[in-house]
Amino acid sequence: MTSTREQVAARYGVRDESDPTVEAVAAVAADAGEVLDVVLGHRTVRDYLPEALSDEVVTTLVAAAQSAASSSNMQLWSVVVVTDSERKARLGALAGDQEHVAAAPLLLVFVADVARARSVAGDLPATDLLDTTVVAVVDIGIAAQNAVLVAESLGLGTCFIGAIRNDPAGVAAELGLPPGTVAVVGVTVGRPDPARRSFVKPRLPQQAVVHHETYDLDAQAEAVATYESRVAGFYAAAGMPGGWSDRLTDRLGTPEALNGRQHLREALAARGLPSA
């Protein structure tokens, strides 16, 4: 088992385990138990054994997701459980040609859903407004992470599929989604292939992300520069040239780099989802 110090050092890409963030988390770890261990140990897993998950595990992951907070208890999301190989392959193709989606035993597609609320309570004018989509998206993030952590506690691996938003109409056709619903994020789940290693990707130092009482953009510069040097080694080892700022430019430098997601606003409107 990896120690908390080793986990936090890997998370921030620091070699020196006397780093203050490492020390602080290690001091708390004894009281936090297994939850902190699973949280700190998170890594993305894209290589799975071809082993189906039981119905009980799927039910448990959904119960975990539903146990998360829900804004005003509106429960503005649904989840489509996809295990059919051909459907997973088609969805992976729609989501940026990610072949590992087809190979995963399970794909959970989390869907922002005002269709159920409308069917229950009739005309709801506020479901036309952007904040309602934001409510659904926040609640999906919260819910999906519960499912992810429970999966990881069961020894399973996961991968978020944001590219499920590349083609909302295509995904809706594949999943039979009615008006008032749109796929927000997918999560693949499966038992990690032990022959393929996965890695903890270093994150920005806390000094770049945390602000006390008020936000300070200038104070981040040094921490971001430190991060560039820490993450360069990670990217180089993974065979990915360039540093963090290069990757931000690749990902956000042009509308076309969004691979379809640059049209999300129109796509939401077409799906009867709030965007006004």
Add this chain to the structure above:
Amino acid sequence: MTSTREQVAARYGVRDESDPTVEAVAAVAADAGEVLDVVLGHRTVRDYLPEALSDEVVTTLVAAAQSAASSSNMQLWSVVVVTDSERKARLGALAGDQEHVAAAPLLLVFVADVARARSVAGDLPATDLLDTTVVAVVDIGIAAQNAVLVAESLGLGTCFIGAIRNDPAGVAAELGLPPGTVAVVGVTVGRPDPARRSFVKPRLPQQAVVHHETYDLDAQAEAVATYESRVAGFYAAAGMPGGWSDRLTDRLGTPEALNGRQHLREALAARGLPSA
């Protein structure tokens, strides 16, 4: 300690612990350990003891949040740690006059942040597009839930504050947020006051939320009707008249019911955040 069966029965508001969802989760619980226990035991806590949290705990909650997945490692969020009493009171007033925000020892304000990316990589045209805000919001939900679960594993209680979006300009002024940042959600954290009980709020039956391979709106009707009868008792016991559909109508029946959030799209544009 509450058994898994009792936890799941409370989560779905069922009295009969031979319910199939209860049985399925109980069958998995032995392998899942403490993570599932904390996840299933979640409840919102608004009443805290006046006991400050240590710096080490705050650092640990942030490390937990940063350990969550991040879309393309873009890390498009920041967090403002607020412990100053007067600032918490002012933010609580901005967020729908929630007095419990001032009484919480800690308020974490999660901020969608393209300012850092722009400061690192210069002009990034895709940061003007709505999908980039959705990326930030999904990642904030995922990150915040990690912090919430670790807090709960430490015996702390939490409450999500979505009303932090009621007045984005007012919150930005209070927190000194630069262009390219907007508060998405707050989380209060503190030690629960043992004199004030908190309750698990029952959720929709899985039959209303889970779809297999394709979505089926009609199949939800019976499960939703079942839910109305289950949740009515919960709301009545809490002194809140009406059922679930009534509450949906209260919350979404008019634009004005959003208490300012009906203007989110304009507010995002004014903050230099993507909404196109």
